[in-house]
Amino acid sequence: MSRVAARRLEGEFHARVAAARADERVLSAIRLATLHKVTSRAAGMAELHDAEALRNLAAAIRRHALEYLPHYLEQFVDAAERRGAQVHFAVDAGAATRLIGDIAARSGARLAVKSKSMTSEEVALNDALAARGVEVVETDLGEFIVQIDADRPSHIVTPIIHKDRHQVAASLSRTLGRAVPADPTVITAVAREHLRERFRRADLGITGANFAVAETGSICLCTNEGNGRMTLTRPRVHVALVGIEKIIPRLADLAVFLKLLARSSTGQPLTVYTTLITGPRGSAEPDGPEQVHIVLLDNGRSRLLGGPAAEVLACIRCGACLNACPVYRNIGGHAYGGVYPGPIGSVLLPLLGGLERHAALPRASSLCGACRDACPVKIDIPGQLVRLRAESQALQPLGKRLAMWLFGVVAARPILYRAAQWLIRHAPPRGPDGWTRASFGRFAPWMHCRDLPPVPRRTFRRLWRDELEREA
Ligand code: SF4
Structure with a gap:
């Protein structure tokens, strides 16, 4: 990419920042929500006996799993296939969407329900399936609002952090053709009633995974709304799109990550629903999918293994670094111009999508270190940003x-x-x-x-x- 193109993209980034800064309603919604999460995280972590020791342990497990990733991937595939799951490898976004489109076609699926998955955002799965005649309905309330508004998620955990309840009620009223009051309880009940019918009719359920356990071949899904559990148990066919870095070695390791994930994210001791699925429904089991497909996505991840950026693959997508970041709080998620916003996005987008395309992002940081302090797996985000700044120096204007x-x-x-x-x-x-x-x-x-x-x-x-x- 030429310097001229890189400068044009940098100009687009500055234009997005200016647009975000001009919308006081969006900024105040983001500030309110992130500051609330920062306080809740601090309270949640304070409940732990030794939060620092747990963070060290989590960081060590993630780094060990990444160091021996080929071994653990092999173990995961063996264990999952022994339990009847079908495992596929996708080298990039195109391969992943083709694979899932083929699975949908083979199973005759026309309607798919989907729980929140950043990996599916990364490969633009909904558009690819729509092009093959499969309607995809987002079932996480935030993602559902994003979908009906033709918007994009602004936060990796809270997709509509940039909207208030009045905007959400207006979106629902417009889509459903009836007045929905701006009352969170009513909004939730209305969305539930609307989505329940889609769950009944869908023949394909699509999820991501918070963790994939090598020892047992299980997928672990953490949600607060129960939609993830409905998505993977109700339809005949379940597809989990999982980044290869999500592998953890043992089932026992989950105890470490589950304690940290929800606390880092929202301050909860655990997410409301923590679901483990290991293969399709057995003959004696009353529910669950008849087929389980696990699509393991590379899309640039293996390129990072063994290099100076490998530690970013340890990310468990808790969103704590976004909440802690003064820059994110002042520009919101859309300004970053990619699927992953905030400090981790400023590192991941250049690494996965190309430094030339995202050369402005490593500079969108004050390097205050709040992200590193909040990260449950101790990723040195400021260090990564400085390294990327040095690497992108050649793209800067003369x-x-x-x-x-x-x-x-x-x-x-x-x-x-x-x-x-x-x-x-x-x-x-x-x-x-x-x-x-x-x-x-x-x-x-x-x-x-x-x-x-x-x-x-x-x-x-x-x-x-x-x-x-x-x-x-
Ligand atoms: S980099 Fe750390 S704090 Fe940020 S989302 Fe990932 S795990 Fe959470």
Whole structure:
């Protein structure tokens, strides 16, 4: 990709940010919800005997599983197939949608119900199935609203974090052709009644997976609305689209992740429904699907294994880093321009979708470290962002690269550094109180959200020297 194309994409990112910043209603909904989640997470984690030790254990299990991923994938496939599941590998998004389209065609499915799955968003599954004549109905309430509004999720756990109850009620009223009051209890009951009929009629159920257990070949699904359980038990055929990185070694490891997942996400001790499915319905079992297909998706993940970015595959999609991030709270999820928003999106999108396409994202961070502190599996997101910034340096405009080069030259040479300090102290363009609040030309956007304080009369070196002299 040329620098011109990269700059055009960066311009589009800035336009999305400006649009998000202009919508105060969206921003206040996001701020309210994320700050509530931050408080709830802190309370939930405080209930644990030793949250830090549990986070360390979770991080170690995820890193071990990734290090030996080929082994655990093989073990998972063996165990799942022994229990009657059919396992497929999809190298990329196209392969995944083709495979699932073929499964739908073979089973004669015309209507599919689906629970929330970021992986299916990643491969644009709904559009691909619609093109093959299969109607897909989202059954998570948030995703259902996203679908009827032809919108996109704004958060990986709370897809409509950017909408308030009045907007949700308006969407439902428009779709169902009757007035739905902006009362959460009524909204939920109306959506439930509408979706129940789809569950009855659907012959294909599509889910993702929070975890895939190598030891038993089981898929674990964590939801709060019960729609995931309905999706995988009611239709004849169940398809789980699972990123290969979701593998954990043992069933016992689930205890570690379940304790952390909901707490990190919403502060709950556990999600309301935690469902494990191991193969299709047995002859003595009263419910469950007749066929279980597990589609293991690579789509760029295996490329990261063994490299400096491998740790991002440890992500369990809890959303805590989004809630903790001051940048996400001020621009929302849509501004990121991809399926995965927030700090983890700023790393995942460039890694999976190409750094050239998402070169602006590693810079959409203050590097404050709140994401790393909130992450239950201790992914060093700021470290990854800095690494991606360095890698995308070549895509930056010439003026910016020259400025950074010049800064590097000056900062590494004390005599030049001191000269630059003298120049800045004697430079004229400041406000009457000494603060610099605006700039011009290419510096103007950079200064849009920044104020520079007055330059101190004495430098740090000078202060230090004076201090030493006083002590002597
Ligand atoms: S990076 Fe960490 S905090 Fe962010 S979604 Fe993934 S697991 Fe959660």
